[in-house]
Amino acid sequence: MARCFPRFHRLHLRVAAASVAAGALQSRERKAVQPTACEGWHPGYAWSRGSRPLVAPRWEGAAAKDGEPAYSRQDVQRHDGSQGTVWVTYRDGVYDVTRYLEKHPGGKLILQAAGGPVDGWWKYWAQHHLSPEVAATLESLRIGRLSDYEVEEDEERYGHGAWEPEQTAPGREESRRTGIVLSEMPFQTETCSAELAEFLTPTGKLYVRNHAPVPLVEEPLEHLVTFASQESQDTEEVDLTLGQLQGRFRNHRITSILQCTGNRAGDNIAANGPASSGFVGGDSEYLGAGMLGNGSWTGLRLDEVLRAMFPSLSTLSEAAIRDLHVTLEGLDGYYTSIPLGLALDNRADCLLATHLNGEELTPDHGFPVRALLPGIAGARNVKWLTKVTVGKESDGPWTSHFYRGAGRSHPIYALPMNLGHVWKHGFDGFRVL
Structure with a gap:
């Protein structure tokens, strides 16, 4: 079986936070870009928290050349x-x-x-x-x-068309009020550090990282999830509604941190140089320490679902499992993969999550069902989950190009906790400030 990836539940939070605190503070002293403030807007962005109407940026295109055909x-x-x-x-x-x-x-x-x-x-x-x-x-x-x-x-530029339904989605206004709006279309926010003082980050204050318009699902129990395999022994695709899945598998609850791959990108670039980050020159170059949060997640165990949907997995050797991945695809068209060994490891506590902090997921956080992979880069925690495939590593851009290590040498899976600084508080462990 593949090794157990780092997880950040309560126990891990206490241990890991102490080890990163000194390094985090040291790198912050070397930071070239000022930390973001909730009173203004994010450096490098044209979005203001109070700006209305919405006007998305657009490239003009290359200028015409003399004599071009x-x-x-x-x-x-x-x-x-x-x-x-x-x-x-x-x-x-x-x-x-x-x-x-x-x-x-x-x-x-x-x-x-x-x-x-x-x-x-x-x-x-x-x-x-x-x-x-x-x-x-x-x-x-x-x-x-x-x-x-x-x-x-260009209606989409003003928040219409595919972008219109999400403008009034539940939870959106609280995100705008308590976070730094990095982008409106796609909607992306960074949580202000003052809002991270609680052990469990309130759902409306958790950072948001979308890549496309938010799919709005009206009948959650009828939402279909397709299970497919590229292995010869499990070739038939199976469609199950979320209601059917919930009727077949028990709910499981965990407490886990969710962290964006680009958390503290600005600090990392300032401390380690441009070659250390794939975010240099992009719209996420100035990300601060608010692209993470801790939540109480409820859902179906991914390992139990996979073993039930793909019985042949029980016959595979450890070597065969190491060669396979699970591709997770969202309703928005975003897809990426994780090693199959991680998904099958019952110690990893991977979930098909439906609830956060005791309430249904909001649209921005993947309603009605998303992947929740403790200790794994946020980019792999696919939202609005609609398809799960066992087979080769995903060839999609979010695996083959984006969210990769230095020099884009390998996909980032396990992601060490990357805090600004921490504060010890009794037996609750460490809280992010």
Whole structure:
């Protein structure tokens, strides 16, 4: 069986906090970027907590070049990858991304726009408009202008379209009130340090890290979760509603910290240099110490569910298990994987979580069901869970490119607790301040 990954339940919190406190304080003294304050907005962002109406940033696109050729949409469609070349359009520009495919952080996902516009995809995966790398890339790839380009109304930029339902989602206003709004679309917040004084972080104060519009599920018990296997012995996909899963498996409750992979990115970059972080130059470069929180989570044990859904797992050797992963896919299209050995380890306490602090999850935290993986990078704790697949490691961008170690050498799974400083309080262990 794979080794047990670090977990941050109450006992682990007491031990781990003491070991990181000195180093955390030392690195903070060397920090080049001032810590964020709840009275203002986050350095590097255009979002203000009180700004209304919402106006999302948009790249203008690469400027036209003198004498560049003009192409029609029909011309671009001929370069959809079927003949070896891939062109896309953004606004009035035409871009040849054929050689860029191997470098594209989103991997093969860009092929979904092959021979057509990326505008719609970027409105959904709005992170494109928050990354400074995008503008430079567009400049280098532009090959001409779109002759039949027509300006389209961009409702999503103002919080409409796919982004409209979440604006009034339960819990959103408390997040805005008690945290630093890093981005509105996708919605991302960092919890103010003063709000982390309680042992259990209130649900509405827990940091939020979304990548796309929040799926709003109206009938939670009818929400489908698909179980699939790439192993020959378990080839049939099985769809179960959340209600069916809850009727079949017992609830289990744990207390565990959830921490974003980029927590204290600003401190890390200042202390260890740009090469130490994959967040340099991105929209998360200035993240402080508020991308974590401690919660009481309730849900179904992932190891019990996997063993019941995939009986052949009991026949696999330890070596075979080490070669396999579990891919977790969310309703928003986000997907990533974790080692199968971790998911099957009953000491890891991995959950298909449905409740936080005794209440149903809010939409921003994955209602109606999410993965909760103690001690594992927040990026692997997929929200709005809709599919679980046993097989090879995910080839998705959030495993193959993002959330990886220095030099992007390997995916980050186990994540040491990364605090600003801690305070001992009786037998409750350490509390984050």
